[in-house]
Amino acid sequence: MYINIEKKFDLKKDTIRSPVVLIGWPGIALVAKLAITSIQESIQAKEFLNIQYFDFPPKSIVDKGSLEIPLAKVYYKSAEKEDGNDFFILTADYQPQSPMGVFEFSKVFCEEMDKITGGKIKMYLSTGAMITDQVHENPLVYVCGTDQELVQTFFDFDNTKLYEGGYISGANGILPAWAGANGYGPGICLLAETLPLPMMTLNPRSSKALVSLLKDYFSIDMDFSKLDEKIKDMESIIESFKKQADQFIKPPKEDKGKDSYFR
Numbered sequence: 001m002y003i004n005i006e007k008k009f010d011l012k013k014d015t016i017r018s019p020v021v022l023i024g025w026p027g028i029a030l031v032a033k034l035a036i037t038s039i040q041e042s043i044q045a046k047e048f049l050n051i052q053y054f055d056f057p058p059k060s061i062v063d064k065g066s067l068e069i070p071l072a073k074v075y076y077k078s079a080e081k082e083d084g085n086d087f088f089i090l091t092a093d094y095q096p097q098s099p100m101g102v103f104e105f106s107k108v109f110c111e112e113m114d115k116i117t118g119g120k121i122k123m124y125l126s127t128g129a130m131i132t133d134q135v136h137e138n139p140l141v142y143v144c145g146t147d148q149e150l151v152q153t154f155f156d157f158d159n160t161k162l163y164e165g166g167y168i169s170g171a172n173g174i175l176p177a178w179a180g181a182n183g184y185g186p187g188i189c190l191l192a193e194t195l196p197l198p199m200m201t202l203n204p205r206s207s208k209a210l211v212s213l214l215k216d217y218f219s220i221d222m223d224f225s226k227l228d229e230k231i232k233d234m235e236s237i238i239e240s241f242k243k244q245a246d247q248f249i250k251p252p253k254e255d256k257g258k259d260s261y262f263r
Contacts, residue, residue, distance in 0.1 A: 001101060002054040003108055008047055013118035017079045019086040020218070021113060021185075023126035025095045025171045029194050029203035031129035032172055033091055034230075035210040040089045042223045045075035048088070051109075055101025056094050070094050072105075085122065085218055088113065095171045102171050106178035114184055121185035123150065127210045128172040129203070130163070130191035139209040144168075145188040146180025154190075157216050159209065163191060190214075204230035 024036025039045075051072040061068045072092035079086050090109070096102045113121055130142050142163035145151040154160050167173070168189055176187025190213065192206035208227045215222045 001104055002052070003105070004052040005108075005112055006050040006052075008049065011048075011076070011116060013116075013120070015078075016086050016117050016120055017084070018122050019088060019117050019120050020122050021088045021090060021124045021179075022214070023090045023124065023172065023175055025090075025092055025126070025128075027095070027170060027172060028129035028131065028196075029206065031192055031194055031203050031206045031210070032127040034202060034204060034207040034227075035127050035192075035214075036089055036091050038207065038211055038227055039087075039214060039220065039222065040075045040077075040091070041226075043077050043087070043220060045077035045087060045089050047073060048076035049074035049112075051092075053096065053101070053105060055096040055098055055105065056092070057097055059094070061093055080221075081219075087218075102174050103178070105171065106175045107182075109175065110179050110182065110184040119184075121179070123188055124176040124179040124185050125188045125190065125214075126172045126176045127214075128168065128189060128191045129194045129206060131196045132193040133195075135193050135195050135206070139193045139206050141209050141213050142191040142193070143188070144191075145186060146177060147186035147188075150186050150188060154188075154213070154217065157213055160213065163189075202230060 022036055022039065024032040026033040051074070052069065053072065056070040059070060061070060070093040072090065075089040077087045077089070096105050110124075136159070138159050140159050140161050142161050143151055143154045144163040151162070155162070168191070173189060176189050178187070179185050180187035190210055192209040194203045194206040204227050208224065211222060211224070211227065214220060
């Protein structure tokens with residue numbers, strides 16, 4: 001399947017320090033994509049790779065009159081501290097659509113990152129959403145991975161819980177699993193709990209739970225103002241939905257007699 005990787009600038013392998021790949025494909029309520037793009041924008045990571053892939057859906061994207069094909073992009077930010085991490089941040093307009101596409105993208109991407117960094121990747125970390133019946137005020141983040149010692153390091157932080165069993169569908173689950181299984185670096189997946197509400201195309205509260213954990217874990221200097229604005233917008237939408245639902249299910253007025261009627 002056709003895949004083309006365009007590099008925007010070159011990196012010298014010997015200057016790359018403790019690189020980590022952060023992954024946020026679009027998925028349930030865009031929890032992962034919003035989390036990862038919030039980090040990318042806040043730390044001002046620069047566009048590094050453009051990836052064209054024939055397993056992205058055949059949907060052109062129009063933004064302010066500009067017509068574009070769907071892409072995956074990798075952004076890069078060098079470590080600001082001597083003991084910090086260089087970040088490669090992967091996100092996309094869409095996920096690959098087929099099982100073969102998900103696996104092929106994971107294989108080619110890991111091979112490319114291995115070449116770029118000289119095999120230095122410390123961790124492939126993907127983010128996603130975990131649908132639950134009830135979400136805590138501070139959403140829990142479920143953790144799993146290919147290296148159990150590394151998984152345990154996340155439990156030093158609040159609101160984290162082991163994801164003991166189940167499935168993670170799509171590229172958010174397969175890419176870190178592929179990396180870990182094939183020696184490209186340990187894979188970690190973080191899933192923030194979210195509700196399956198159809199009117200919620202975004203869940204910034206769940207995204208913020210992921211960002212908060214990553215901020216503390218990697219000591220990232222983050223600005224939460226844009227996420228907080230989105231949270232306020234989401235809460236007003238939910239409140240409006242609740243009011244409409246309450247009005248809809250309000251019990252009928254008591255019948256006062258044969259001449260009464262409902263207005």
